[in-house]
Amino acid sequence: GNSVTQMEGPVTLSEEAFLTINCTYTATGYPSLFWYVQYPGEGLQLLLKATKADDKGSNKGFEATYRKETTSFHLEKGSVQVSDSAVYFCALTPPSGAGSYQLTFGKGTKLSVIP
Amino acid sequence: KAGVTQTPRYLIKTRGQQVTLSCSPISGHRSVSWYQQTPGQGLQFLFEYFSETQRNKGNFPGRFSGRQFSNSRSEMNVSTLELGDSALYLCASSLAPGGQETQYFGPGTRLLVL
Numbered sequence: 001g002n003s004v005t006q007m008e009g010p011v012t013l014s015e016e017a018f019l020t021i022n023c024t025y026t027a028t029g030y031p032s033l034f035w036y037v038q039y040p041g042e043g044l045q046l047l048l049k050a051t052k053a054d055d056k057g058s059n060k061g062f063e064a065t066y067r068k069e070t071t072s073f074h075l076e077k078g079s080v081q082v083s084d085s086a087v088y089f090c091a092l093t094p095p096s097g098a099g100s101y102q103l104t105f106g107k108g109t110k111l112s113v114i115p
Numbered sequence: 116k117a118g119v120t121q122t123p124r125y126l127i128k129t130r131g132q133q134v135t136l137s138c139s140p141i142s143g144h145r146s147v148s149w150y151q152q153t154p155g156q157g158l159q160f161l162f163e164y165f166s167e168t169q170r171n172k173g174n175f176p177g178r179f180s181g182r183q184f185s186n187s188r189s190e191m192n193v194s195t196l197e198l199g200d201s202a203l204y205l206c207a208s209s210l211a212p213g214g215q216e217t218q219y220f221g222p223g224t225r226l227l228v229l
């Protein structure tokens with residue numbers, strides 16, 4: 001079955017530090033890949049997505065590149081802010097035609113950014 | 116455009132009771148999915164609905180059920196509540212089923228079972 005593995009947290013960084021959160025996946029074919037973010041007490045917000053190999057998703061300074069050869073979708077940001085403190089989830093959906101389009105999530109990585 | 120709305124936002128029930136949660140998707144979205152989030156199990160898929168039909172169901176007992184109405188609004192029901200059902204229940208909507216469709220989440224309903 002499909003699975004997503006992301007680095008365990010928590011991750012604590014100083015403001016303006018570089019962020020990398022690793023994510024690898026197991027799936028058949030070419031799934032779509034997503035990063036969602038969850039702020040305390042809230043639901044999930046889509047951060048970025050990529051639907052085919054070598055696509056780069058980007059939003060709010062965050063980037064992730066769909067690497068089919070390494071089955072990875074690592075999240076990066078060049079300079080984090082205190083407001084980026086949240087839990088980040090890597091997720092996938094199977095390719096169209098698979099029949100089921102449920103999101104499969106990683107366990108989440110809690111990021112804390114200190115001033 | 117309004118986002119996904121879920122009601123109620125918070126709920127306290129006792130073991131053995133039943134509960135109904137509601138989800139209104141983004142206008143024009145016809146696909147609705149439900150997920151359960153707990154600290155121990157993380158985010159787990161419950162159901163997926165499209166055009167009033169359940170397309171898929173996750174690995175949950177029959178106490179968990181749902182439905183979708185003609186206006187795409189969806190409800191989920193949990194009967195005979197157990198302590199382990201305490202969780203954040205998230206609803207997500209998308210235009211239609213499809214691997215490349217983005218699912219947009221509501222704020223969730225936090226259920227506490229005592």
